[in-house]
Amino acid sequence: METIKKICEGNVRAASRLIRDLEDKLPHARPRLRQLFKHTGKSFIIGITGSPGAGKSTLTDALIAELRKLSKTVGVLAVDPTSPFTGGAILGDRVRMLRHAEDEGVFIRSLATRGALGGLSQAAGDAIHVMEAMGKDVIIVETVGIGQQEIDIINHAHSVIVVMVPGMGDEIQSMKAGILEIADVFAINKADRAGAKQLHTELASLLNSAPQSAGAWRPPIVMIENLYEPLTFVEQTAELAQKVAEHYAYLQESGQLDKRTERRAMMQINDALRACIMEPVIDNLTASGELQYLAEKIKNREIDPYSVAEEISKRFLKSGGINDIDKK
Amino acid sequence: MPDRKIRVMVAKPGLDGHDRGARILARCFRDAGFEVIYTGCHQTPEQIAAAAIQEDVDLVGLSCLSGAHRLLFPRVVELLRKKDASDITVIGGGIIPEADFTMLYEAGIKAIFTPGATLDSIVEWIRNNIKTHD
Structure with a gap:
């Protein structure tokens, strides 16, 4: 793809724009990062x-x-x-x-x-x-x-x-x-x-x-x-x-370089998971107004945040929720 | 589609050390929720254009109180154009005689603000002229 090629050639304008798109969380930015990864x-x-x-x-x-x-x-x-x-x-x-x-x-x-x-x-x-x-x-x-x-x-x-x-x-x-x-x-x-x-x-x-x-x-x-x-x-x-x-x-x-690179990889998984799972879920709940509704209920002590999180994880994760992952 | 954060650069080209106005503007842009790259005084148009591209700003605000705006402002626009970055808006401010406005507009400066312009009017101009959606 054109942008990827330009960045790998060292094009500042293309690179700076992609950094900005990543900062602004534009939808096309992450797939591009995926393509870039092998060059890093x-x-x-x-x-x-x-x-x-x-x-x-x-x-x-x-x-x-x-x-x-x-x-x-x-x-x-x-x-x-x-x-x-x-x-x-x-x-x-x-x-x-x-x-x-x-x-x-x-x-x-x-x-x-x-x-x-x-x-x-x-x-x-x-x-x-x-x-x-x-x-x-x-x-x-x-x-x-x-x-x-x-x-x-x-x-x-x-x-x-x-x-x-x-x-x-x-x-x-x-x-x-x-x-x-x-x-x-x-x-x-x-x-x-x-x-x-x-x-x-x-x-x-x-x-x-x-x-x-x-x-x-x-x-x-x-x-x-x-x-x-x-x-x-x-x-x-x-x-x-x-x-x-x-x-x-x-x-x-x-051999410490290897360990540090591994530490960095751990962090990358962590960041990517957050971007891939947490953010869409939060965006979804915010857009539907559910987040606000749940916050209200928690404020009034009608429900606790832990049950809320469990219920949401069940709804969004195919496997049947975080607890299910624990058991496996 | 999420909103883009507006990024602007405030720069003073040429031999002019009077940066009070530029600093006040930088602060005002920050308070308006923009990300402001502040690069200070005594810069060449080449430095300004290179920095604007590296930072991927939407807009460059040039401040000049020395009288050299006729040379320096168009030069920045020209350098951006040469680097395939003519989508970056350039505006200017400072001690600029009205007689020079036409010349600057023709050179590609999109707006000029002189003493008496309110901070709000500058922020409003930016909000109206910089698109935050792709």
Whole structure:
């Protein structure tokens, strides 16, 4: 099909349109994704995450520059939050990456979260597939500015960079579970500021206290100083790119890449099931007004949500409902 | 058929650092429920056209207060046309003398908003002129 061919040839317009159709859930979009799937799976996917204002976009920009020196083609997905009140969004990550705007080897696409809570958008996984099919060597996925728990990125990326900044002090303790666990590489950005050394020490001791097994990956910590010394910045971000490349090599040699790819496949099934079963059911119930009717009954305690779900699953699943699946 | 989310880009071409208006508009579009790609100041028409295509926006809003609109606005339209993206609507705003309106309309700028235009009128124009169904 024409669109599929264009995307596989790297056509930006066709690819960006399909990403949009997937975001807007147009009916023809999913079958196209199905056709694209066999062309995916060859790209190296880097996740970059951290709190708002930590410098994710700036470091993404620097990573693009490093990858382009190696003549790698790069796709970037930059996620920013959707307003829960108006559904609108300001997508401003591109501002930090303007120097790559005209480079045809770089495709930057902004995504709004549209209500997703894990730091990405629902269409992010699909958008990664589209960029993979385009033949991008590396895809960088930049999450929204996150707190502690928005770690969906690990289900999509091979290597995750967690960007930290000094001055968040004691929070490092409370961040032990969640965000700190997902890092393959730490970047301490704005490392010219007070507290950077202390943060480095704390992170290092945290890593030391974790159980170590021989040959396991120990997340390196890269210090990156301010932008007013461009040479230092370029050197340090080159080091960051180097560490990420080392991590990828480690994944390949240790067999971990396979495990991560499998984890990603699990997530893909999960997402696809949701799109294939949950969404049509909800759409159907919404359109018929039944959802509203049932909500009313549950509100008045005339019926419970569990029986409702069971009854609906019986009606929509041919096998005779979720409980039936359990028994098999 | 589900409604499409309207995607717009707000950009300032050329050597003009006065982005107050552009920022207010970006914010206003967000509140209207649009997805807004904000790309800031000092951009070349080439950068703007490339970004508009990568982001698959419905509309590009150009803001220019420096007087260079006669050169810069038509250039963006022309670049989009060359890249097979003439379906992307381009509108403009800023300090633009009425004498230039005809020239800009003929170059393919679909609407021009100057000081005094209300935020609501701009949002309404977009809602009326961008189709949200395929």
